[in-house]
Amino acid sequence: MSSLTSDQVALQLESLPNWSLEGNSLSKTFTFEDFADAVGFMVRAAFHAQSLEHYPVWQHDYNTICVRIGDPAQHAIHSRDVQLAKRLESLIG
Template sequence: MSTFTDAQIEEALESLPGWSQEGEAIVRTYEFADFRAALDFMNRAAGPVEEMDHHPEWTNVYNRVDIRLSSHDAGGVTGRDIQLANVLERVAGAVA
């Protein structure tokens, strides 16, 4: 699995509003109505994340979930990260 170039990441993120590149990863912060909604998002995302066997770095503080995606085994952003970002977008849309 090869890592994306900065240009490839930039192009992929055009269809992922709110996502940005930060070093060797892509990042996004989701804000929900409250703590329960933030946890609902994480719980709903757990199934698809596990199916992909590609786990995000994420933290939750009250209504916010901060996510960092990188393919550590490849040393940067790959297609799997972009695919997972799209899955997370769909899940977040269902929670909002």
């Protein structure tokens, strides 16, 4: 697992619409049509997180999911943080 420089993080964020850097985490709020769509996204996202053995912190409220990806103990953004963010983006049609 390699940590990214601030320039590398900035470059990766250019390809991740509406993601932002918050401390040592990547974050985004996803909004869906309804509760079922939001939960469906979380289930699909769980399979990607499991395959990477990298788990986001998320907050779910009806049709909104706030996702934070990162490991506060590492004090940096890592390549797998970006990889998971990109996989979550691929779930949005």
